[in-house]
Amino acid sequence: MVKTPRELAQRMAARRDARKEDGFVREHFTLPRENARAAARAFLERFPKQAYMSEVEHWRELPDGAIEFTMRRLPTADRETTAQAPSAAPLAPRTAAS
Numbered sequence: 001m002v003k004t005p006r007e008l009a010q011r012m013a014a015r016r017d018a019r020k021e022d023g024f025v026r027e028h029f030t031l032p033r034e035n036a037r038a039a040a041r042a043f044l045e046r047f048p049k050q051a052y053m054s055e056v057e058h059w060r061e062l063p064d065g066a067i068e069f070t071m072r073r074l075p076t077a078d079r080e081t082t083a084q085a086p087s088a089a090p091l092a093p094r095t096a097a098s
Helices: 005-020 033-046 076-081
Strands: 025-031 055-061 067-073
Touching: 025 033, 033 055, 033 067
Parallel strands: none
Antiparallel strands: 025 067, 055 067
16 A cells, blocks of 8 residues: 555556556547547557557546547557668579589
8 A cells, every 4th residue: 555645656657667668659639529539530540459459548538628548559550661671682693604
């Protein structure tokens, strides 16, 4: 059980740090309700759950009616967009030795 505010802060920081190392890429949004729905749909269409384990990790409604939410996905898509190694040059045809 947590006994002091410092212990609580340390426990929360440890959880936050552990989450950073779980391998997921997170994107945080704060948008009006309809825009939030559109952004979540677009995210899931771009990074399908079946391929990237994408999901809405956390969401809440703010007092002004806006939706604050966090989307997460695997970083597989980032690796595909990085520069790829150049392909090897084709081999020259062999010639008969004289």
